[in-house]
Amino acid sequence: MRFVVWFLSLLTVFCPAECGNVLVWYTEGSHWINLKIVLETLIDRGHNVTVLVPDAALFMKAKESDRFSFQHFSVSTSAQDMQDFLDELLHFSVYEMDQLNLLQIQMKFYKLASKHQDMSISHCDGILKSPELMDKLRNGKFDVVLSDPIYPCSDIVAEELNVPLVFTLRFSIAHAVERMCGQIPAPPSFVPGSMSKLTDKMRRPTSYCEMMGKADIWLIRTYWDFEFPRPFLPNFKYVGGLHCTPDMEEFVQSSGDDGIVVFSLGSMIDKMPKETSNMIASALAQIPQKVLWRYGGEKPDTLAENTRIYKWIPQNDLLGHPKTRAFITHGGTNGIYEAIYHGVPMVGIPLFGDQSDNLVHMKAKGAALSMDNIKTTQPQDLVDGLNAVINDPSYKENAMRLSRIHHDRPVKPLDESVFWIEFVMRNKGAKHLRVEAHNLTWYQYHCLDVFAFLITVLTLVLYAVFKMCKFFIMRCCFSSKRKSKKE
Amino acid sequence: MRFVVWFLSLLTVFCPAECGNVLVWYTEGSHWINLKIVLETLIDRGHNVTVLVPDAALFMKAKESDRFSFQHFSVSTSAQDMQDFLDELLHFSVYEMDQLNLLQIQMKFYKLASKHQDMSISHCDGILKSPELMDKLRNGKFDVVLSDPIYPCSDIVAEELNVPLVFTLRFSIAHAVERMCGQIPAPPSFVPGSMSKLTDKMRRPTSYCEMMGKADIWLIRTYWDFEFPRPFLPNFKYVGGLHCTPDMEEFVQSSGDDGIVVFSLGSMIDKMPKETSNMIASALAQIPQKVLWRYGGEKPDTLAENTRIYKWIPQNDLLGHPKTRAFITHGGTNGIYEAIYHGVPMVGIPLFGDQSDNLVHMKAKGAALSMDNIKTTQPQDLVDGLNAVINDPSYKENAMRLSRIHHDRPVKPLDESVFWIEFVMRNKGAKHLRVEAHNLTWYQYHCLDVFAFLITVLTLVLYAVFKMCKFFIMRCCFSSKRKSKKE
Numbered sequence: 001m002r003f004v005v006w007f008l009s010l011l012t013v014f015c016p017a018e019c020g021n022v023l024v025w026y027t028e029g030s031h032w033i034n035l036k037i038v039l040e041t042l043i044d045r046g047h048n049v050t051v052l053v054p055d056a057a058l059f060m061k062a063k064e065s066d067r068f069s070f071q072h073f074s075v076s077t078s079a080q081d082m083q084d085f086l087d088e089l090l091h092f093s094v095y096e097m098d099q100l101n102l103l104q105i106q107m108k109f110y111k112l113a114s115k116h117q118d119m120s121i122s123h124c125d126g127i128l129k130s131p132e133l134m135d136k137l138r139n140g141k142f143d144v145v146l147s148d149p150i151y152p153c154s155d156i157v158a159e160e161l162n163v164p165l166v167f168t169l170r171f172s173i174a175h176a177v178e179r180m181c182g183q184i185p186a187p188p189s190f191v192p193g194s195m196s197k198l199t200d201k202m203r204r205p206t207s208y209c210e211m212m213g214k215a216d217i218w219l220i221r222t223y224w225d226f227e228f229p230r231p232f233l234p235n236f237k238y239v240g241g242l243h244c245t246p247d248m249e250e251f252v253q254s255s256g257d258d259g260i261v262v263f264s265l266g267s268m269i270d271k272m273p274k275e276t277s278n279m280i281a282s283a284l285a286q287i288p289q290k291v292l293w294r295y296g297g298e299k300p301d302t303l304a305e306n307t308r309i310y311k312w313i314p315q316n317d318l319l320g321h322p323k324t325r326a327f328i329t330h331g332g333t334n335g336i337y338e339a340i341y342h343g344v345p346m347v348g349i350p351l352f353g354d355q356s357d358n359l360v361h362m363k364a365k366g367a368a369l370s371m372d373n374i375k376t377t378q379p380q381d382l383v384d385g386l387n388a389v390i391n392d393p394s395y396k397e398n399a400m401r402l403s404r405i406h407h408d409r410p411v412k413p414l415d416e417s418v419f420w421i422e423f424v425m426r427n428k429g430a431k432h433l434r435v436e437a438h439n440l441t442w443y444q445y446h447c448l449d450v451f452a453f454l455i456t457v458l459t460l461v462l463y464a465v466f467k468m469c470k471f472f473i474m475r476c477c478f479s480s481k482r483k484s485k486k487e
Numbered sequence: 488m489r490f491v492v493w494f495l496s497l498l499t500v501f502c503p504a505e506c507g508n509v510l511v512w513y514t515e516g517s518h519w520i521n522l523k524i525v526l527e528t529l530i531d532r533g534h535n536v537t538v539l540v541p542d543a544a545l546f547m548k549a550k551e552s553d554r555f556s557f558q559h560f561s562v563s564t565s566a567q568d569m570q571d572f573l574d575e576l577l578h579f580s581v582y583e584m585d586q587l588n589l590l591q592i593q594m595k596f597y598k599l600a601s602k603h604q605d606m607s608i609s610h611c612d613g614i615l616k617s618p619e620l621m622d623k624l625r626n627g628k629f630d631v632v633l634s635d636p637i638y639p640c641s642d643i644v645a646e647e648l649n650v651p652l653v654f655t656l657r658f659s660i661a662h663a664v665e666r667m668c669g670q671i672p673a674p675p676s677f678v679p680g681s682m683s684k685l686t687d688k689m690r691r692p693t694s695y696c697e698m699m700g701k702a703d704i705w706l707i708r709t710y711w712d713f714e715f716p717r718p719f720l721p722n723f724k725y726v727g728g729l730h731c732t733p734d735m736e737e738f739v740q741s742s743g744d745d746g747i748v749v750f751s752l753g754s755m756i757d758k759m760p761k762e763t764s765n766m767i768a769s770a771l772a773q774i775p776q777k778v779l780w781r782y783g784g785e786k787p788d789t790l791a792e793n794t795r796i797y798k799w800i801p802q803n804d805l806l807g808h809p810k811t812r813a814f815i816t817h818g819g820t821n822g823i824y825e826a827i828y829h830g831v832p833m834v835g836i837p838l839f840g841d842q843s844d845n846l847v848h849m850k851a852k853g854a855a856l857s858m859d860n861i862k863t864t865q866p867q868d869l870v871d872g873l874n875a876v877i878n879d880p881s882y883k884e885n886a887m888r889l890s891r892i893h894h895d896r897p898v899k900p901l902d903e904s905v906f907w908i909e910f911v912m913r914n915k916g917a918k919h920l921r922v923e924a925h926n927l928t929w930y931q932y933h934c935l936d937v938f939a940f941l942i943t944v945l946t947l948v949l950y951a952v953f954k955m956c957k958f959f960i961m962r963c964c965f966s967s968k969r970k971s972k973k974e
Binding site: 224227229231232233234235238404405408410411415416419420423426427432433434435436 | 711714716718719720721722725891892895897898902903906907910913914919920921922923
C-alpha cells in the first residue's frame with residue numbers, strides 16, 4: 001500500500017498537469033526518429049503514450065527498451081510494397097529525373113503519387129474501417145492525438161474520437177498544407193514557396209484542408225536560426241532542433257590538428273551506384289582531414305587512408321566533437337539541426353524532397369555550400385567545397401552565430417513542444433489561437449466582396465450623377481432653344 | 488577587497504548575461520506604470536537603467552525608492568502645457584465629441600494633433616539638439632534603447648547612438664505603426680483595424696516608418712487571452728499582463744456573501760461633471776454588493792451606503808480578492824489585464840483612445856459588457872450591466888477561462904520581456920528576426936511587378952499568335968484567290 005502511495009506521489013512530481021493519454025499517429029524514417037524524443041519526454045512526465053503502427057511498418061519497430069505501447073493495425077499493403085515504393089521514389093528523385101523530359105517526369109510523378117495515395121488509403125481504411133480498433137481507441141479516453149501529417153487521416157480519426165489534434169511537421173513541403181489548411185499567411189514576394197516540382201500538391205480538394213485545419217497546434221520542426229523571418233500564426237510553434245542533445249562521447253582522438261569531417265546521407269540512402277561512391281571517395285582522399293562516412297553499401301575502390309566507412313555513426317555526438325571541421329550532409333532537417341546545434345559548417349549533397357531547399361536556407365545564412373545534386377557533382381567540386389567551408393573562417397563564424405541563436409531562446413524546443421501538447425490536453429484544445437480566416441471564403445479573406453460592393457455603389461452614383469448632369473444640360477439647351485424659337 | 492569579490496559574485500548570480508546599460512525613453516501615465524515593472528526586474532538582474540525624463544514630466548517623478556537614474560533634459564514646453572493638452576484631449580474625447588459635426592471634429596482633432604506634434608518636436612529637440620546630452624548618452628555605452636513609441640524620436644536617438652532598439656507597446660493604436668513600420672501583416676478581412684476615428688494617422692510619411700521599422704523587438708502588451716488570433720512576425724512578442732502580481736492583501740472583509748465591486752476609471756480621469764458622478768452613484772446604490780470607487784472628485788449627492796470613494800485603491804489586490812464579483816472599468820489595458828489575471832468579469836465605461844476597442848475584445852470573448860460611453864449611459868443601463876455580469880454565470884466562467892489561458896503559457900510575460908531585452912543586448916540586435924518585407928516596395932510586396940511582367944509577356948504572345956494566324960489566313964485566301972483567278 002505504501003509503495004502505491006509513494007508511486008502515485010512520484011507521478012505527481014513528474015507530471016505537473018493531470019497525467020493523460022496520448023495517441024500518436026504512425027510515421028516513418030527520420031520523422032519517427034524526431035517524434036520518439038517527444039514521446040520519451042511525455043512518458044518521463046507520467047503520460048501514457050499509445051502509438052498506432054501498421055503491420056507493414058519499416059521503421060517503427062517495438063524494442064524492449066521502448067516504454068510506449070504499440071497499437072497495431074492491419075493494412076492491405078505489405079512492408080515489401082512500402083520498401084519498393086520508397087526505393088522507386090528515391091531512384092526517381094536522385095538518379096532518374098534528369099534523364100526524363102517534362103512529360104515523362106509528370107507521368108512518373110503522377111504514377112508515384114497514385115501509388116502513395118493507394119497506400120495512404122489502405123492505411124486509413126486499416127484504422128477507420130476496423131470497428132474493433134475504433135472502439136478500442138474510443139475506450140482509450142485519449143486527451144490528444146499527436147500526428148506528423150505526412151501520413152494522412154489523423155485529422156479524421158481525431159474528429160471521430162472527438163479529441164484535440166496537434167500536428168508536428170517540418171515547414172516547407174511546398175508550404176501548401178500550412179498555407180491552405182493552417183491559414184498561415186505567405187506573401188510569395190518574401191516567403192519562398194519552395195519545391196516547385198511538387199506544386200500540384202497545392203491543388204488538393206478543400207475538404208482535405210477543412211479536416212487538417214482543425215488541428216489545434218502546429219509544431220513546426222524549424223526555428224529562426226533556419227527559417228527566413230515570415231508572418232505566422234499564434235498556434236504555430238517553431239520547435240526545430242528538439243532532438244539534439246549535448247551528450248558527447250570520446251570517439252575521435254586519432255585525427256591531428258586538421259580535425260575530422262563527418263559524412264552521412266541520412267537514414268534513407270544506404271547504397272548508391274558504384275561510380276557515385278567512387279567519385280565521392282576519390283574526392284575525400286584529397287583533403288587533409290580524417291573522414292567518418294556512414295554508408296551501408298560496398299567499399300568504394302578509390303577509398304583512401306583518411307576515410308573510414310561505418311554502417312552507423314553517433315552523428316550528433318560526432319558533430320559536437322571539438323575536432324569536427326565540417327559536415328557533409330544530404331540536407332535532411334534532423335542532420336542540419338544537429339550541425340546548427342553544434343555550430344558546424346556544412347557541405348550539402350541534396351538527394352530529394354525538401355533537402356535542396358533546406359540547403360538553400362543554410363547557404364543564404366552563410367553556414368553551408370551546396371552541390372546541385374549527387375549525379376552532376378565532380379570530385380573537384382566536393383574538394384573545393386570542403387576546403388572552402390573548412391578554411392574560410394566566415395562559414396564557421398556563421399555556423400556559430402546560428403548556434404548561438406538556436407540556443408538563446410526563452411524555452412528549449414523540446415520543452416515547448418511538450419508544453420503545447422500538454423496545454424491542449426489540459427484545456428481540451430486551443431481554440432483561442434484559431435484565426436477567423438478558417439471561416440472565410442477566399443474572396444472574403446481578400447475583402448473582394450466588400451470591394452465589389454463599393455465598386456457597384458460608386459458606379460451607380462457616377463451613373464446617376466452623369467444622368468442628372470445630362471438631364472439638366474438637355475433642359476438648359478432645350479429651354480434656350482425654345483427661347484430662341486419663340487424669339 | 489573580499490567585499491568587492493563578494494559583491495561581484497552577487498552580480499553574476501543575478502545577471503546570467505553580461506550586465507549592461509539600458510537607456511529608457513520617457514513616457515507618461517499608465518504606460519510608465521507598466522514600463523516601471525520591467526525596469527525593476529532589469530535592475531534586479533544587475534543591469535544599469537537610465538531613464539530619459541523631460542523637465543515637464545507629469546508622471547515620471549523620481550522617488551527615493553527608485554533604483555534607476557533619471558537623465559533630465561530641457562524642453563520648451565512646461566508641465567502645465569502638457570497637463571492642459573491632456574485635459575483638452577480628455578474633455579474633447581469624453582464630453583465634446585458628440586456635440587460636434589464631422590467637420591468640427593476633424594478641425595478640433597487636427598488642432599490637437601498639431602499641438603501634440605509641437606510638443607513631440609520640442610521633446611525631440613530637447614535631446615537631439617543638445618550636444619552635451621547627446622555626448623553624455625554616447626559615453627553612456629548603452630547596450631539597448633527601450634522605448635514606448637507613443638512619444639517619438641527614440642528610433643532616431645537609437646540610430647544616432649548606434650544602439651539596438653526594443654519597442655514596448657499596446658497593440659491596436661489603429662494598427663498603423665505595426666502594419667506600416669513593423670511590416671506585421673493585417674488582412675482587414677479578419678484583423679479588425681480599430682479606432683477608425685484615427686485613420687488619418689495611417690498616412691504618416693514613410694520616413695517615419697523607415698526609422699521605426701529598425702526596431703529589433705516589438706514587445707506587445709497583449710496576449711491571446713485578449714487578442715483575436717492573427718498573423719504576426721517572429722520579432723513581435725506578446726507580453727500582456729506583465730505588471731500583474733499575485734500579492735493580495737486583506738482589505739475587504741466587511742462585505743457579506745454578495746461580495747464587492749471594484750470601480751476605477753484609470754489614472755487619467757480624476758474628476759467628472761457633477762451630473763455624471765451623480766448618475767453613476769445613483770446606479771451603484773441599486774446593487775446589493777459593496778462598491779469601492781477610486782475617484783478624486785467631489786462626493787456625489789446620490790452616494791449610497793454601499794459605496795465608498797477612495798482617492799487611491801490597491802486595484803490589483805482588490806481584483807484578486809475572493810469576494811470581488813465585478814470590475815467597473817474604463818477599459819485601459821492595464822486594468823483589463825488585472826481583471827483577466829484574476830478572472831473577474833467586467834462592465835466597461837469607455838472614455839477615449841483604445842478603450843472602446845479593448846472592451847469590444849472582452850465583450851467578444853464573453854467576459855464583459857460595455858456601455859457605449861459615459862455621456863449617454865443611464866443609471867439603469869449600469870445596474871442591468873452589473874447584475875448581468877454578476878448573476879449570469881457565463882461571464883464569470885469566461886473570465887476564468889481567459890485567466891486560465893493567461894496563466895497557462897510557457898514563459899511568464901515579464902520574464903519573456905526581460906529575456907528579449909537581454910537577447911538584444913547580448914546579440915547586438917535581433918536581425919535574424921527581421922522580415923525581408925522591410926526592403927520591398929509596396930508593389931514588390933504584392934508581387935505586382937511580377938504580375939505586370941507576366942501580363943505583358945502574355946499580351947505579346949497573344950498578339951504575335953493573332954498576327955501569325957491573320958498572316959496565314961490571308962495567305963491562304965490570297966493563294967486560293969490567285970488560284971481561282973488563274974483558273
